[in-house]
Amino acid sequence: MWIRAILVAVLVCLLILHFVKWLQNQKKYPPGPPLYLVAAKFMQSGFKVHPEMLTEYAKEYGSIYTILSQPEPVVIVSGYQAIKEVLIKYSDQFSARMLTxxxxxxxxxxxxxxxxxxxxxxxxxxxxxxxxxxxxGQKALQKQIEDLAFLLAETFARENGQPFDPSIPIIAAVSNVIYALVYGQRFSVDDEYFQEILDALEYIVKFPSSFFHLLFEIAPWLMKHIEWPYRKAHASVDIVFTQARKEIEAHREQLAAHDPRDFVDHYLLQIEKSKNDPSSTYDEDNLVHCIADFLFAGTDTISATLRWGLLLLALYPDIQEKAQKEMDDAFGSSQSISFEDKMDVPYTLAVINEIQRFKRAILASNPRQSVEDVTVLGCFIPKDSIIIPDVHSVLFDPKIWETPQKFNPNHFLDKDGTFVDREELLIFGAGARDCMGKNLAKMELFYFFTILLKAFTFKLPEGVTEVNLEPVGGVLLYPQLYEIRAVPRVH
Known part of the structure; x- marks a missing residue:
């Protein structure tokens, strides 16, 4: 406790120092709340960012406002119109990545x-x-995802309709989709090697929500003197990198120029092809980081969405039943559904999209950084400014959604019941830095949800009437641990 008290005291002192910086810089950036007020609310909330807090600031300061934080001021972009301007119209100007x-x-x-x-x-x-x-988007990849969805259904079936925690089998199944693309192989959930990687990925995702991460960002020089809180974070990253290097070496030994099997093979061939190009950035270090990027992006958001989805379906049995009836009418007793036939089940598609809107897996869109001075909607944003699009402000905007605070699949259906792919669903970002794997993610969510829904009816355990829907985490928003019953359906 005393260590935490000292660290909080240090944090308060730093905030006071940065109040002076706020006074000096407040005319340079769009107007916004003083840092000390933001910090006070932040500490009151237990060092968690609540989206409603950002909504309040947008009402007071406008759709583009500044929080003059450390190490750099942060410009928050709120509302669909402003976010669209930044991410799409001025995509090139905001194409740099924020690096804390x-x-x-x-x-x-x-x-x-x-x-x-x-x-x-x-x-x-x-x-x-x-x-x-x-x-x-091709048949071969669809078949791999479908097979993994069926394997997940088999895992659920072994629970015989009894309560169980679905998180670990979901994470393993989703991880194996990206493992198949990157490494050309899949792992068993019981594999110790595989479990070590999953544990490392989980810790890395949780670390940005911690008090010590905040302290690192505010006073990086302090970390030279108190390294111990960060050792596990570094160790977890090293586990992912070490595994990647081992897999790269194994691929290098079996590499066939005429028959690349997976992403690592293709990249190794590109390294060889570009070895005489002085401008090439293709090397093993970049390959290792690309692998880590795929593993993080391809595991956490999809698995979090699936976990939210099963819980919401159990809480809204009428919506679950309607989606199941639609699939039964469209495809009969067949357990297999082609991704190309997705428009035959518009209500089911609407349910999947509404899960992503109502319980998004990320707090905010990935931060950007301006590469030049830009004026957006009358607000001057200096070069090198950190930009954070407030996705919550769009996903819960009553001007866009009929009932934003309710789980309502009709948000994605027109008056005739046809599915509407709403561009306001900014889950995958937009512009130059949008999620390059968004089509893969959509395919995964479709196959996992439809195969599981055709096989089971999801229910809460007997006697459970209330569920806490407050998310856990900070950057990644996933549900609190829960148990669910997967009751086999009789066709």
Whole structure:
């Protein structure tokens, strides 16, 4: 306790010092709340960011406002129109990635997600092209996802309708989709090697929500003197990187130029092809970070959405039953549904999209950084400003959604019951830095949800009438641990 008290005292002192900075810089950036008021609310909330707090600031200061925090001021962009301007109209001007002291230490500006400039452009382009080569949206990849969804259904069936925690089998199944793309292989949930990686990924995702991460960002120099809170974070990253290097070496030994099997094979061949190009950024370090990017992005958000989805379906049995009836009418007793036939089940598609809106898996869209001075909707934003799009402000805007505070699949249906793919669902970002795996994610969610819903009716355990829907985490929002019953359906 005394260590925490000292650290809080240090934090307060730093905030006072930065109040002076706020006074000096408040005319340079769009107006916003003083840092000391933001910090006071932040500490009152237990060092968690509540989206409603950002909504209140937007009402007071406008759709673009500034929180003059440490290490750099943060410009919050709120509301669909403002976010669309920043992410799409001025996409190139806001194409740089924000790199905080912690991210610079752990990510090293390599790979796709945390790189910038020429490195980012070359790595992202290669990633997009290679995912397409590996079958993004094609039958072979669909079959792999479908097989993993059926394996997950078999795991659920072994529970015989009794209460169980679905989180671990869901995470394992979703992880194996990206493992198949990156490494060309799948792992058993019981594999110790596989479990070690999943544990490391989980810790890395949780770390940004911790008090010590906040302290790192505010006073990185302090970390040189108290390294112990960060050892596990570094160790977890090292586990992922070490595994990646082992897999790269194994692929290098079996590499066939005429028959690349997975992302690692394609990348190794690109390294060889570009070895005489002095401008090339293709090397093993960037490959390691690309692998880590795929594992993080391809596991956490999808698994969190599936966990939210099963819980919501159990809480709203009428919605679950309507989706099941639609699938039964469209496809009969067949357990297999093609992704190409998704428009035959518009209500089911609407349910999947509403799960993502109502219980999104991320707190905010990935932060950007401006590469030049920009004026957006009359607000001047200086070069190198950190930009955070407030996705919550769009997903719960009463001007966009009929009943934003309710779980309502009709948000994605027109008056004739036809599915409407709403561009306001900003789950995958937009513009130059949008999620390059969004089509894969949509495919995964479709197969996992439809196969599980055709096989089971999800119910809460006997006697459970209330469920806490407050999310756990900070950057990634996932449900609190719960148990559910997967009751086999009789067709």
């Amino acid at each position: 002291p912690c991210l610079k230490t752990l990510a090293l500006e390599k790979g796709i997600v945390f790189s910038k400039g020429y490195t980012w452009k070359q790595q992202r382009k290669f990633g997009v092209v290679t995912l397409r080569k590996l079958g993004m």
